[in-house]
Amino acid sequence: MKIVNKKAHFDYDILDRFEAGVALTGPEVKSLRGGHVKLEGSFVRFIGSETYLVNGQIYPYEFARVEQYDSRRTRKLLLHKKEIISLKSKIEGSNLTLIPLS
Numbered sequence: 001m002k003i004v005n006k007k008a009h010f011d012y013d014i015l016d017r018f019e020a021g022v023a024l025t026g027p028e029v030k031s032l033r034g035g036h037v038k039l040e041g042s043f044v045r046f047i048g049s050e051t052y053l054v055n056g057q058i059y060p061y062e063f064a065r066v067e068q069y070d071s072r073r074t075r076k077l078l079l080h081k082k083e084i085i086s087l088k089s090k091i092e093g094s095n096l097t098l099i100p101l102s
Contacts, residue, residue: 018087050077
């Protein structure tokens with residue numbers, strides 16, 4: 001099942017696309033496979049030399065423990081160092097925003 005951010009195409013002009021992995025915990029993977037994800041309003045932020053997905057919501061998996069689970073926690077994106085450097089240089093030089101499409 002593919003999760004798509006439908007509002008991104010209406011709110012933004014898409015200039016370029018990159019594919020990145022996301023560091024998840026076990027119950028988050030199960031929830032993601034079930035399609036319990038909301039990407040509207042999420043964006044990517046550079047912290048140091050790493051990229052993070054901010055405000056992306058993965059709902060708790062119904063059969064896992066939900067104690068101290070934050071569905072909107074910041075998640076690390078897995079990109080190559082060259083990709084991070086090129087993205088960071090594009091973003092700093094202009095008024096652009098990185099958003100997840102799917």
